[in-house]
Amino acid sequence: MFSSTKFNFIIPIISVLLGLAAGAIIMLIFGYNPILGYQALWNGVFDSPFFMSETVNRITPYILTGLAIAFAFRTGLFNIGAEGQVLVGWVAAVWVGTAVDAPAFIHLPLALLAAAAAGALWAFVPGILKAKLGVHEVIVSIMMNYIALHVTNYLIRFVLTDNQETTEPVKQSASLTNDFLIGLTGSRLHLGFIVALLMVLVMWIILERTKLGYELKAVGYNQHASNYAGMKVGRNIVVSMLISGLFAGLAGAMQGLGSFGNAFTNTAFSNLGFDGIAVALLGGNNPFGVVLSASLFGFLKVGSLNMSSAGVPNEIIEIVIALIILFVASGFIIRWALLQLKKGEKK
Amino acid sequence: MLDILYSIIPQMLFFAAPLIFTALGGVYSERSGVINIGLEGLMVIGAFSSVTFNLLYADVLGDATPWYSLLVAIIAGMLFSLIHAVATITFRADQTVTGVAINMLALGFGVFMIKQIFGKGQTDFISQPIYSTDVPFLVDIPVIGKMFFNNMYITSYIAIVLSFVAWYVLYKTPFGLRIRAVGEHPMAADTNGIKVYTTRYIGVIISGALAGLGGAVFAMTISLNFSVSTIAGQGFMAIAAVIFGKWNPLGAMGAALFFGFAQSLSVVGSSIPLLENVPQVYLLIAPYVLTILALAGFIGRSVAPKASGVPYVKGSR
Amino acid sequence: ACGSGSSSGQGGSGDSFKTAMVTDTGGIDDKSFNQSAWEGLTKFGEDNDLKEKEGYDYLQSNSASDYAGNLNRLVQSNTDLIFGVGFKLAEDIGKVADQNKETHFAIIDSVVEKDNVASIVFEEQQGSFLAGVAAATKSDSGKIGFVGGEESELIKKFEAGYVAGAKSVNKDIEVDVQYAGSFGAPDKGKLIASNMYNSGVDVIYHSAGGTGNGVFAQAKDLKNNNPEGNYWVIGVDRDQYDEGQIGDNNVTLTSMLKAVDVAVARVAQDSKDGEFPGGEIVSFGLKDDGIGIAETNTEAYTDDIKSAVDEWKQKIIDGDVTAPGTADELKAYVDSL
Amino acid sequence: MENYVIEMLNIRKEFPGIVANDNITLQVKKGEIHALLGENGAGKSTLMNVLFGLYQPDKGEIRVDGKKVEINDPNVANKLGIGMVHQHFMLIDTFTVAQNIVLGSEPKKGLKIDMKKAVREVQELSDRYGLQVDATAKISDISVGMQQRVEILKTLYRGANVVILDEPTAVLTPQEIKELIVILQTLIKEGKSIILITHKLKEIMEVCDRCTVIRKGQGIGTVEISETNPNELASLMVGREIRFSTEKQPAAPKETILAIEGLTVQDSRHVDMVKDLNLDIRAGEIVGIAGVDGNGQTELIEAITGLRKKSAGKVMLKNQDITSMPVRAITESGVGHIPQDRHKLGLVLDFSVGENIVLQTYYQKPYAKGGILSFKRIYDKAKALIEEYDVRTPSHLTKARALSGGNQQKAIIGREIDRNPDLLIAAQPTRGLDVGAIEFIHKRLIEQRDQGKAVLLVSFELDEILNVSDRIAVMFDGKIIATVNPKETNEQELGLLMAGSKIEKEGAQN
Numbered sequence A: 001m002f003s004s005t006k007f008n009f010i011i012p013i014i015s016v017l018l019g020l021a022a023g024a025i026i027m028l029i030f031g032y033n034p035i036l037g038y039q040a041l042w043n044g045v046f047d048s049p050f051f052m053s054e055t056v057n058r059i060t061p062y063i064l065t066g067l068a069i070a071f072a073f074r075t076g077l078f079n080i081g082a083e084g085q086v087l088v089g090w091v092a093a094v095w096v097g098t099a100v101d102a103p104a105f106i107h108l109p110l111a112l113l114a115a116a117a118a119g120a121l122w123a124f125v126p127g128i129l130k131a132k133l134g135v136h137e138v139i140v141s142i143m144m145n146y147i148a149l150h151v152t153n154y155l156i157r158f159v160l161t162d163n164q165e166t167t168e169p170v171k172q173s174a175s176l177t178n179d180f181l182i183g184l185t186g187s188r189l190h191l192g193f194i195v196a197l198l199m200v201l202v203m204w205i206i207l208e209r210t211k212l213g214y215e216l217k218a219v220g221y222n223q224h225a226s227n228y229a230g231m232k233v234g235r236n237i238v239v240s241m242l243i244s245g246l247f248a249g250l251a252g253a254m255q256g257l258g259s260f261g262n263a264f265t266n267t268a269f270s271n272l273g274f275d276g277i278a279v280a281l282l283g284g285n286n287p288f289g290v291v292l293s294a295s296l297f298g299f300l301k302v303g304s305l306n307m308s309s310a311g312v313p314n315e316i317i318e319i320v321i322a323l324i325i326l327f328v329a330s331g332f333i334i335r336w337a338l339l340q341l342k343k344g345e346k347k
Numbered sequence B: 001m002l003d004i005l006y007s008i009i010p011q012m013l014f015f016a017a018p019l020i021f022t023a024l025g026g027v028y029s030e031r032s033g034v035i036n037i038g039l040e041g042l043m044v045i046g047a048f049s050s051v052t053f054n055l056l057y058a059d060v061l062g063d064a065t066p067w068y069s070l071l072v073a074i075i076a077g078m079l080f081s082l083i084h085a086v087a088t089i090t091f092r093a094d095q096t097v098t099g100v101a102i103n104m105l106a107l108g109f110g111v112f113m114i115k116q117i118f119g120k121g122q123t124d125f126i127s128q129p130i131y132s133t134d135v136p137f138l139v140d141i142p143v144i145g146k147m148f149f150n151n152m153y154i155t156s157y158i159a160i161v162l163s164f165v166a167w168y169v170l171y172k173t174p175f176g177l178r179i180r181a182v183g184e185h186p187m188a189a190d191t192n193g194i195k196v197y198t199t200r201y202i203g204v205i206i207s208g209a210l211a212g213l214g215g216a217v218f219a220m221t222i223s224l225n226f227s228v229s230t231i232a233g234q235g236f237m238a239i240a241a242v243i244f245g246k247w248n249p250l251g252a253m254g255a256a257l258f259f260g261f262a263q264s265l266s267v268v269g270s271s272i273p274l275l276e277n278v279p280q281v282y283l284l285i286a287p288y289v290l291t292i293l294a295l296a297g298f299i300g301r302s303v304a305p306k307a308s309g310v311p312y313v314k315g316s317r
Numbered sequence C: 001a002c003g004s005g006s007s008s009g010q011g012g013s014g015d016s017f018k019t020a021m022v023t024d025t026g027g028i029d030d031k032s033f034n035q036s037a038w039e040g041l042t043k044f045g046e047d048n049d050l051k052e053k054e055g056y057d058y059l060q061s062n063s064a065s066d067y068a069g070n071l072n073r074l075v076q077s078n079t080d081l082i083f084g085v086g087f088k089l090a091e092d093i094g095k096v097a098d099q100n101k102e103t104h105f106a107i108i109d110s111v112v113e114k115d116n117v118a119s120i121v122f123e124e125q126q127g128s129f130l131a132g133v134a135a136a137t138k139s140d141s142g143k144i145g146f147v148g149g150e151e152s153e154l155i156k157k158f159e160a161g162y163v164a165g166a167k168s169v170n171k172d173i174e175v176d177v178q179y180a181g182s183f184g185a186p187d188k189g190k191l192i193a194s195n196m197y198n199s200g201v202d203v204i205y206h207s208a209g210g211t212g213n214g215v216f217a218q219a220k221d222l223k224n225n226n227p228e229g230n231y232w233v234i235g236v237d238r239d240q241y242d243e244g245q246i247g248d249n250n251v252t253l254t255s256m257l258k259a260v261d262v263a264v265a266r267v268a269q270d271s272k273d274g275e276f277p278g279g280e281i282v283s284f285g286l287k288d289d290g291i292g293i294a295e296t297n298t299e300a301y302t303d304d305i306k307s308a309v310d311e312w313k314q315k316i317i318d319g320d321v322t323a324p325g326t327a328d329e330l331k332a333y334v335d336s337l
Numbered sequence D: 001m002e003n004y005v006i007e008m009l010n011i012r013k014e015f016p017g018i019v020a021n022d023n024i025t026l027q028v029k030k031g032e033i034h035a036l037l038g039e040n041g042a043g044k045s046t047l048m049n050v051l052f053g054l055y056q057p058d059k060g061e062i063r064v065d066g067k068k069v070e071i072n073d074p075n076v077a078n079k080l081g082i083g084m085v086h087q088h089f090m091l092i093d094t095f096t097v098a099q100n101i102v103l104g105s106e107p108k109k110g111l112k113i114d115m116k117k118a119v120r121e122v123q124e125l126s127d128r129y130g131l132q133v134d135a136t137a138k139i140s141d142i143s144v145g146m147q148q149r150v151e152i153l154k155t156l157y158r159g160a161n162v163v164i165l166d167e168p169t170a171v172l173t174p175q176e177i178k179e180l181i182v183i184l185q186t187l188i189k190e191g192k193s194i195i196l197i198t199h200k201l202k203e204i205m206e207v208c209d210r211c212t213v214i215r216k217g218q219g220i221g222t223v224e225i226s227e228t229n230p231n232e233l234a235s236l237m238v239g240r241e242i243r244f245s246t247e248k249q250p251a252a253p254k255e256t257i258l259a260i261e262g263l264t265v266q267d268s269r270h271v272d273m274v275k276d277l278n279l280d281i282r283a284g285e286i287v288g289i290a291g292v293d294g295n296g297q298t299e300l301i302e303a304i305t306g307l308r309k310k311s312a313g314k315v316m317l318k319n320q321d322i323t324s325m326p327v328r329a330i331t332e333s334g335v336g337h338i339p340q341d342r343h344k345l346g347l348v349l350d351f352s353v354g355e356n357i358v359l360q361t362y363y364q365k366p367y368a369k370g371g372i373l374s375f376k377r378i379y380d381k382a383k384a385l386i387e388e389y390d391v392r393t394p395s396h397l398t399k400a401r402a403l404s405g406g407n408q409q410k411a412i413i414g415r416e417i418d419r420n421p422d423l424l425i426a427a428q429p430t431r432g433l434d435v436g437a438i439e440f441i442h443k444r445l446i447e448q449r450d451q452g453k454a455v456l457l458v459s460f461e462l463d464e465i466l467n468v469s470d471r472i473a474v475m476f477d478g479k480i481i482a483t484v485n486p487k488e489t490n491e492q493e494l495g496l497l498m499a500g501s502k503i504e505k506e507g508a509q510n
């Protein structure tokens, strides 16, 4: 009847529908018109090529932070520090993007590399402390988030600029934007989505096809057995955090070299990293699942901005997203309900 | 030197109080086997409900308003945490996922409701906050009095007393033994005739009550209003305190006090002549760096309750 | 400016003019400048008999990623003049303005050098100067404080003006300056304020957004315990008198007012009248009531303070004194005293 | 009408895809020790979990003292006087003995647990049944045998009249088993009834009154022990004839493969567990290490395989010094290791069986090339080994977790032997397995020997040691205190040696 792969598809779809239905009920209760509200949501994305590409831009970093967190989860680690890794990746990319002069085929990769390296470096700290001293990665990551916030603000203000809030735009040679795409959509659609999709493949290959992935997963599941099999447990923890941080750092580069083309001081967290947790989990920690869940996130976030045109406060979408996640997480009960339905049919 | 202590200690105490409450909640939830990443969201609910109540009922209740507000926050936190409990315990949802969802849901809900009630995304200041007081008599004790009993919030004392109560309950009473048992080895507890699900529900609901209280104390003593950014990371700091304190109520209290101390020190530090020319950024990150150093240096490995994070399915092993 | 001529010329009836603003992450009820800007737009709308949504409108941003989308949404719905509220939108306004040369834009608190963008800036240092004058006059202890959110150029402008104003009144006054590192950390604000009041500071000027809530909280708490004590706060951007209310007392000495509403309404009106100041930097200061100082707390804001403030205000308006807006200017100014 | 305390009539219990109990009837008389016998996966634990209220039967009826009851919760079972000692202990490591026992029915003083009273009660109970447990000790600090007694105390504390013991002896040393039997007999004297699950026919013959046999979920019948013999029991259980002592040719030892000199090893608390130990193993022989648990066997193996640091001494493999090599290098120089704890060390339970098959070789050709894994080759190998070692699994893609203990063990043994190591270390390779599986594994070990490999067998089962080894080294207090020829010794003598008493005998050198 329902194979487990079938469930893997059905449950998220049902959850999305339930989430939207709950949102509609809330709108009704508070006297808004849910049909108009959702119409505005839909139009907010699909009305024009501009907003569709805007949505793609929004999805791109979600994919990467989703991958970062999913990768860590798959190897038994909780990288709650993606938030900070995004910030340092962002600033590093912009730094290279503004300070270096080079032809595009060197400059852009270099800037991306810098972002990846910065993210990885930030993740290295909790990784090494966990590997060497057994310090819980969650608490160190939380601290590293705050440090990243203050340090990047400082760098932007006093190193990248002379007491400015915003850096210069990155040079065209380091930019992910592309005249052709801009001409096509009149938007800021940038090439970052290619990087993100590439990383989806990278994660999949590492985890499912390489001996590194095999080791990382083994260590995540059972450190004793990994040790027995001659793997270096500590080293694998660090490598796993590095790769996770690398993805998060690249998410920062998408913003710094693409969507914004610069870096600016932040008063609070961007939430890209925290939302990444939800993206990863909604996507079942599977790289392709992450693409789908990031798409849903991007769609809802961009579309919701248009909901005010229907007079609906867009917090409703935050509630809807949260409910969808809750429903997916409670997949067990949906599965149970479906099976009951099936049984009922048979009788 | 003494002067510095006179200012640091009371500051550390008021700063730490919301974290202590919330972290105690976290301890109870995780000890019962349910990870609660949603503490942040529960604090949001606490802050939201207490501020709203305070604004709406200050005229009726007068000076007693803040205390009723705390009570309302406790109840709101409990109700909200029920979502986490039902999803993770009954529906076997992944605890981390659900916690993340709780955080988003709480913020969305809080801001949405504020808009519905007050027509704006940020409330006015409450007119009946909690004020600090001197403790009669004790304040006159030389040195100690000025350090611990001068301009103190009752909520800070409550937080500390509650930490000891929480410790006592967890380690000395049957209920505490049971909470710890279902968090370590639910099946063992089950075969001993303990209702695993009920006990976990209670653990999570306690965390809701205390995190709600923590959020409310933050709102009633520090922010005095509610907006989307009132609770911005305190819940995560509370989680850090839970782990830092090794899932022990007194440890969590110590960790929260340490955070308060480090923050306060970084503020006081900038007015110490010696540190005047140190770039601001070092002082800003000091509390976090100190925490990492403390963990790496002498706290080290902390081991979570064995079964925390694992839904209990009756009959499986 | 020729674009504006044609658009207002076309809509000779005057009804087709549409203006709107994009908020930064605060939202139109942030009790700060998004709110103030919206009040300005509303006033403009009412003055011109426009309907909300049709004649004037706003879009709220929830994160920095939303700015560009919101600006474009307004462009696509044929808005004639689009305001970006806050310097954070400068970058995006610049880009969108480049792509939509027919549309007019205005950026608040920043400068974007484009023909179809008007830059609205304020002389915050002037108001802060007066805040410093008030603080120094009020202070008994000879120690006053300044709490900034983030250590940015903009906030440095507030700091410089404030210190200069204070020193102008009392050359020896001590000014304790601290930055919380965030505009959204009331706990940190409270810590700093607690520390300052402990060390004898009796007036604190904050320019720290939500962090400032903590400053108010601390001042009110101290005031509650010691109603006779001197624990004053100077508010920022708009009149924060209400925030200072505690029982029958009020700790808000005054507030540095930044009349974003006035500026927005003025630029919108000019634009509608075909005089859009494209490519210009429109600066609002004491002179044109773009900057001011609140006198709501009549009890605390005594006559001697008022007269001192008025005196210096006149000097600034007359150009006898230039309020410093940077650390260097401040140094030069203090040296000259 | 017989006087039954427990009657389980026509019990059926289905799990998704499998009928674990199909129409099983079990009747236990008052005051008897009733054995429950069956292969791995036959449905014994399931049946007992039904009786204890952890599972609800799909069909059938349970009677206690002749009254029909519905047991839907362990609490109900406890109230009915049924207590269970589980196959996997239900103890909380971080709690003390007393805390574990009173948990759920704590004596109170005000709001507080009356810990003093709890300790006193537990201690009294322990003394009464001669269990000798220290009520204040932490579970993680006491031996497995002690932990089991705590489990028994738990049932007694709750007033159990019927005590179910699920494979209690699988984890015990011979000495502990003897003590357990005494305890069981005390319980019977006090009027309790006991249901005992075990794979060891000898034990059944020794202590039980009657035995119910189940096979593949079906009840085969109940026999009086006095009227049966081990051979009959075994064939009832398996459905075919079983040979007990493994047949083998005499050993023909050749060159020395493993030479250990002056080895000293510390445990994690820095106590010397292996003390200046010397041992040689030659090609073509099986050396069995006999000894009571906790005399350094675990540390010895961990040291040889590189899992634990050596504080002194030298380990040579085929004349190559492997003393300070890392685990992988030792594995590669020709050591195969069947670990004692198959769940903790031997398998990544969340990996598929196929992935577990290459746990030691995944990084080598032909499974990996340039860092990329070839799952086709991995799965081909897995399928081949599953076939060869008769690992019963739905597929090579099934998670190792879902396999029964015996099949998990077969997968590990296949994996280790297939690498063709010169030295095969087998630690407790048959713990908890049924006789069929044991027979299979013993055959494989001997096969290795016959192919000229050195085999080191560590076991607490004297039967196993005596049957399989060519030479027995007795380990006591971190040292080899005697080496004996299995043909020239017996359980009696080995038992004494294991307890540390040196006896003058020509076989005892070293």
Ligand SMILES: Nc1ncnc2c1ncn2[C@@H]1O[C@H](COP(=O)(O)OP(=O)(O)OP(=O)(O)O)[C@@H](O)[C@H]1O
Pocket (backbone or CB within 6 Å): B315, B316, D015, D016, D018, D019, D020, D038, D039, D040, D041, D042, D043, D044, D045, D046, D047, D087, D404, D405
């Ligand atoms: N919770 C469960 N879910 C699904 N199947 C189960 C479950 N528990 C047991 N089984 C299946 O029921 C059958 C009987 O298992 P049971 O544990 O009763 O065997 P057993 O006789 O105790 O074996 P052993 O001697 O290895 O302990 C097995 O095939 C097993 O796969």
Ligand SMILES: Nc1ncnc2c1ncn2[C@@H]1O[C@H](COP(=O)(O)OP(=O)(O)OP(=O)(O)O)[C@@H](O)[C@H]1O
Pocket (backbone or CB within 6 Å): B316, B317, D040, D041, D045, D087, D401, D402, D403, D404, D405, D406, D431, D432
């Ligand atoms: N939740 C479950 N789902 C599927 N099968 C299960 C489950 N729980 C137990 N089993 C199966 O029940 C069978 C017997 O379980 P049992 O606990 O008796 O293990 P075992 O075979 O005795 O192994 P060991 O005692 O060595 O750990 C195994 O096949 C096991 O896989």
Ligand SMILES: [Mg+2]
Pocket (backbone or CB within 6 Å): D044, D045, D046, D087, D166
């Ligand atoms: Mg069993």
Ligand SMILES: [Mg+2]
Pocket (backbone or CB within 6 Å): D040, D087, D167, D405, D432, D433
């Ligand atoms: Mg078994």
